[in-house]
Amino acid sequence: MKKKIIVKNLTKKFGNKLVLDNISFDVYENEVFVIMGGSGSGKSTTIKHIIGLLKPTSGQIIIDGVDITKLKKHELIEFRKKMGYLFQEGALFDSLKVWENVGFYYLENTKMSKKEIYKLAKKKLALVGLEGIEDMYPSELSGGMKKRVSLARAIATNPQIILYDEPGSGLDPVTAAVIDELILALKKHLRVTSIVVTHDLQSAFYIADRIAMIHKGKIHAIGTPEEIKKNPDPIVQQFINRKPIGPITGNTIKFIDDYISNTDI
Ligand SMILES: Nc1ncnc2c1ncn2[C@@H]1O[C@H](COP(=O)(O)OP(=O)(O)OP(=O)(O)O)[C@@H](O)[C@H]1O
Ligand SMILES: [Mg+2]
Numbered sequence: 001m002k003k004k005i006i007v008k009n010l011t012k013k014f015g016n017k018l019v020l021d022n023i024s025f026d027v028y029e030n031e032v033f034v035i036m037g038g039s040g041s042g043k044s045t046t047i048k049h050i051i052g053l054l055k056p057t058s059g060q061i062i063i064d065g066v067d068i069t070k071l072k073k074h075e076l077i078e079f080r081k082k083m084g085y086l087f088q089e090g091a092l093f094d095s096l097k098v099w100e101n102v103g104f105y106y107l108e109n110t111k112m113s114k115k116e117i118y119k120l121a122k123k124k125l126a127l128v129g130l131e132g133i134e135d136m137y138p139s140e141l142s143g144g145m146k147k148r149v150s151l152a153r154a155i156a157t158n159p160q161i162i163l164y165d166e167p168g169s170g171l172d173p174v175t176a177a178v179i180d181e182l183i184l185a186l187k188k189h190l191r192v193t194s195i196v197v198t199h200d201l202q203s204a205f206y207i208a209d210r211i212a213m214i215h216k217g218k219i220h221a222i223g224t225p226e227e228i229k230k231n232p233d234p235i236v237q238q239f240i241n242r243k244p245i246g247p248i249t250g251n252t253i254k255f256i257d258d259y260i261s262n263t264d265i
Contacts, residue, residue, distance in 0.1 A: 001028040004161065004193045005050060010059035012045055012217075019045050021217040022059070032187055032194045034204045037214035038239065038248055043197040044088055046214070047163045050195065051085045052076045063161070084159035088166050088197075090150040092138040098125070099134040102152045124152040129178055143170045151179065155186065162186065164196045168203050176200065180207050201240060205229075213239065215248065 005027040012020040020042050027033040035043050048054040049061055052068050061068050063079070071079060092101050102121035106112050112120075122134055128148040138146055147170050154162060164183070168176035180203050186192040198204050204211055205225045213221045213228065213236050221231045228236060238246030245253050 001031075003027070004029040004031075004064065005195070006060070006062040007046070007050070008060040008062065010046070010049060010061065011057045012042075012049065012054065013057045019217050020049075020056075023214070023217070023219050025212050025219060025222055027193060027195060028209075029193055030187060030191045031209045032183060032196060032207050034208035034211045035195060035197045035214060036199060036201075036204050036211055036239065038199070041214045042217040043214060044165055047085075047165055047195060047197055051083055051163055052080060081157065082160045084154035084157065084162040086151050086154040086162070086164045086167055088169075090138075090146045092146055092150060092153075094138050096137075097134070098130075098136050098138070098141070098149050101138070101149055102156050104153060105157050120156070121152070124156050125149070127155070127182060128152045129175060144172065144175060147171060148175070148179075151182075155182075158190060159192070161193045162195075164194065164198075166197055166199075168198060168200050176203060183207055201242070215239075 003026045007023060007025050010020050010023045011018070023046065035046060037043050045054065049056055050063070052071070056069055059069075066079065068076060068079060093104070096104070099118050099121040100107060102124050103117035106117045106120065118134065125131065125134065128151050130145060130148055130152070133141065133145065138149065141149065147167075151164075151167060154164070167179050167183070171179065183194055183196065184207060187194060196207065208225055210222060210224055211228045212219055213233075215235050220233050221228055221236045223231065229240065231237070234247050237243075238248050
C-alpha cells in the first residue's frame with residue numbers, strides 16, 4: 001500500500017506549551033484514518049499541520065513524497081489544491097451566500113461562469129442533504145446546516161485528500177450517519193484518502209480503516225478498529241468505553257462530587 005501522508009516526529013510548542021510531542025504516523029492511499037482523543041489532546045493541531053496552516057516546531061509532514069513544511073507560501077497554496085479541509089468551527093464567510101461559500105475556490109481561481117459554479121454548488125449541497133438554501137446567508141442557517149455547508153465546500157473541488165475535523169459534531173444522529181456514508185462513498189468511488197478527527201465512537205469504529213488514539217499530544221495506539229478495541233492501554237480503554245473514572249480524568253469525578261456535596265450552590 002502506498003503511503004500518502006507521512007507524519008514524522010511532529011512536535012509543536014505554542015510558547016512553552018508542548019502540544020504535540022513527537023508524533024508519527026502514516027496514512028495509506030485510499031484509507032480512512034481516524035484520529036480520536038479527548039478535548040485538548042491535539043487533534044485539530046495535528047490536522048492543521050497536515051494542511052499546512054501550522055508550521056511544526058520540529059518534524060516533517062510528507063504528502064505524496066513532498067515535505068510540505070519546507071514549501072514556500074505560494075508553493076503550499078498550490079499544493080493545497082489536492083486537499084479539502086473541513087474546519088471544526090465551519091469557518092464560513094458570513095458575507096457570502098451559501099453557494100458562494102461552496103463554490104469559493106472556483107470563484108477565486110477559475111474562469112467558470114457564476115451559473116456553472118452555482119450549479120456545481122447545488123450538486124455538492126445535495127450530497128450533504130441540503131437543498132434550496134443556495135441563496136441564503138450562513139447567519140440564516142442552523143448550526144448543523146452550517147457544518148454541512150462547510151463539508152460541501154471541503155469536497156467541492158474533488159480533492160484526493162480530505163481532512164475532516166469533527167464532521168458529525170452538532171448534527172443529529174441520522175444526519176451524522178449520512179455523513180459517514182458520504183465519507184465512505186468518496187473513498188470507494190473517488191479513491192479519496194481521508195483523515196477524520198472525531199470523538200464519536202460509533203462513527204469512528206464504523207468508518208475507520210485504522211484509528212490513532214492521541215492523548216496529551218502523544219499517540220497511545222494505532223490500529224484497526226478491532227486492534228484498538230483489544231488494546232490494553234488504560235487510556236485507550238477508558239476512552240472507548242466512555243468511563244468517567246480513569247487515567248484520562250484523574251480526580252475530576254471526586255472533585256465534582258466533593259464540591260457539589262460541600263458547597264451551597
Ligand atoms: N494557536 C494556539 N495557540 C496556543 N495554544 C493553542 C493554539 N491552538 C491550540 N492550542 C492548544 O493546544 C492544545 C490542543 O488543541 P487542539 O485544538 O489541537 O485540541 P483538540 O484535540 O482538537 O480538542 P477538541 O476536541 O476540544 O477540539 C490545547 O491545549 C489548546 O489550548
Ligand atoms: Mg479540535
